[in-house]
Amino acid sequence: PRGSGQVLGGWALRCAFEIVALHRLYGGVLLNNQRSQRFHQQLGFRHEGQHRVCMDNADICHDVIRFGLRAEEWRESQGAIKNDIFLDRN
Numbered sequence: 001p002r003g004s005g006q007v008l009g010g011w012a013l014r015c016a017f018e019i020v021a022l023h024r025l026y027g028g029v030l031l032n033n034q035r036s037q038r039f040h041q042q043l044g045f046r047h048e049g050q051h052r053v054c055m056d057n058a059d060i061c062h063d064v065i066r067f068g069l070r071a072e073e074w075r076e077s078q079g080a081i082k083n084d085i086f087l088d089r090n
Contacts (some may be wrong), residue, residue, distance in 0.1 A: 009043045017071045024070050028053075031063035040067040044077045 016022045027045055029036045041047075045067035052061045 005039060006042060009039065013043060013069070013074055017074050022071065024068060027067040027069075029065045029067065031065055037065060037067075043069070044074055045069045046073070 013025070016025055025045075026048075027040050029040060031050070046069065048066045048068045050063055050065050053064050
C-alpha cells in the first residue's frame with residue numbers, strides 16, 4: 001500500500017542503528033531517479049555528493065547521488081517525528 005516504503009525504511013533504520021549499532025549508512029541513487037532521492041531525504045539522509053560511475057555492460061557512465069545518515073542524526077530526528085511509524089505496536 002501507499003506509504004509502506006517509508007514504514008519499512010524507518011524500521012530498517014531503527015534496526016541498523018539500534019540493534020546492529022551501525023554508526024553511519026550510505027545510499028547511492030541514480031541522478032534521474034527523483035522518487036528514490038525523495039525517499040532517502042524523507043528518511044533523513046543528507047546529500048553528500050555526486051559522482052559518475054560506469055554501471056552497465058555498455059560502459060555507459062551514470063551520475064550517482066550519494067546520501068549519508070549518521071546514527072546521531074537519526075536519533076535527533078526521532079523526536080521530531082509526529083507519526084508513530086517507529087513506535088512499537090501491541
